Amino acid sequence: MTSFSLRQLKLRRGEEHREELGVELPAFEFGGQRYVPVPEKVPTEFVVTRANTGTVFSLAFRTRLHGPCYRCLGDAVLEVPIRVREYQATSPEDEELTTPYVEDNLLDVSAWARDAVALALPDKILCRPDCAGLCPECGKNLNDEPHVHDEEHADPRWAALESLKERL
Numbered sequence: 001m002t003s004f005s006l007r008q009l010k011l012r013r014g015e016e017h018r019e020e021l022g023v024e025l026p027a028f029e030f031g032g033q034r035y036v037p038v039p040e041k042v043p044t045e046f047v048v049t050r051a052n053t054g055t056v057f058s059l060a061f062r063t064r065l066h067g068p069c070y071r072c073l074g075d076a077v078l079e080v081p082i083r084v085r086e087y088q089a090t091s092p093e094d095e096e097l098t099t100p101y102v103e104d105n106l107l108d109v110s111a112w113a114r115d116a117v118a119l120a121l122p123d124k125i126l127c128r129p130d131c132a133g134l135c136p137e138c139g140k141n142l143n144d145e146p147h148v149h150d151e152e153h154a155d156p157r158w159a160a161l162e163s164l165k166e167r168l
C-alpha cells in the first residue's frame with residue numbers, strides 16, 4: 001500500500017509540495033459484493049501545504065470501481081471522483097486537530113483514499129440508473145428480456161380452481 005514520508009519534507013510556512021502520486025487502492029466489500037478499482041494504482045494529485053499551525057494535505061483523483069450490479073448482478077462500473085483534505089496540527093492539543101492517517105511521520109495515503117471512496121459510494125451500485133433487475137418470478141434478466149408473467153396462471157389459487165373445475 002502507498003504511504004508518504006513526511007520526514008523528507010522541509011516546508012516553510014506558506015510553502016507547498018505538489019506531486020502526482022500513484023496510490024494503490026484495495027478492493028472494496030460493499031453490500032456483500034466485491035468491487036475492484038481500475039487501475040489498481042490510481043494517479044492522484046497530492047498536495048502538502050504548510051500552514052501557520054500545522055499541515056494541510058489534499059488529495060484528488062478519479063477511480064472506476066468494477067463489480068456486480070445490485071439489481072441484475074451484471075457488470076457495473078462506477079466512476080468515483082474524489083477531492084479530500086486532512087489537517088495535522090504541529091502541536092495538537094486535542095485529537096480533532098490530527099488526522100488518523102498520520103503515524104510516525106508517515107501518511108497512509110492508501111487508507112485515506114480507500115475511506116474517501118467508501119464514503120462517496122451511493123446506496124446501490126447499478127449497471128445503469130434504470131436497471132430493470134431480475135424477474136422475481138423466473139430470475140431472468142429483465143434488461144435483456146423484458147417480460148411480465150400472466151398473473152392469473154401464476155396464482156396457485158387459480159390453479160386449484162382450474163383443477164376443481166376439471167373434476168366437476
Ligand SMILES: [Zn+2]
Binds near residue numbers: 128
Ligand atoms: Zn443491472
Ligand SMILES: [Zn+2]
Binds near residue numbers: 135136
Ligand atoms: Zn420472469
